Amino acid sequence: TQLILPSNSGIIRVELPNLSQYSLEIDKSYRWTFRIFCDPLNPCYYVSVDGIVKRVAQNENNVNSVWYDILTDLANRRLAAPKEIQLRDEWARLIRQIDLEELAQSRLLTCCRPD
Numbered sequence: 001t002q003l004i005l006p007s008n009s010g011i012i013r014v015e016l017p018n019l020s021q022y023s024l025e026i027d028k029s030y031r032w033t034f035r036i037f038c039d040p041l042n043p044c045y046y047v048s049v050d051g052i053v054k055r056v057a058q059n060e061n062n063v064n065s066v067w068y069d070i071l072t073d074l075a076n077r078r079l080a081a082p083k084e085i086q087l088r089d090e091w092a093r094l095i096r097q098i099d100l101e102e103l104a105q106s107r108l109l110t111c112c113r114p115d
Contacts, residue, residue: 005036010107013075024055070094079108 003014014034016022024030033050037043056066074094078087092104 004111006109006111008107008109010109011075011103012109012111013072024053026055026057029054067098075108079110082108 003012005012029052031050031052033048035046035048037046039045053068058066071094074087074091078084078091081087092101095101095104
């Protein structure tokens, strides 16, 4: 899937389309890769990041501890109230937990729908 990125820097959200072929199976791991092509005329030049995501079954023990859901909820609340200091501090604490403190002050961008 290709996305149009904004010209300013910040943290973006990438969502899978809400279609059955994109549904993630419970207890299955998926590898993802995100590439930014620096020169559209020469696709050999890019930067990338990748990772693994695993969908887990929701149960009473993890309903409040699935990290992705916590991150998404907090990002949505920050986008709705960007000047709220408590939300900004909560965001910084969450980001520090995964050793990405340099991103704690980055802006959240509302962008990036599939092309």
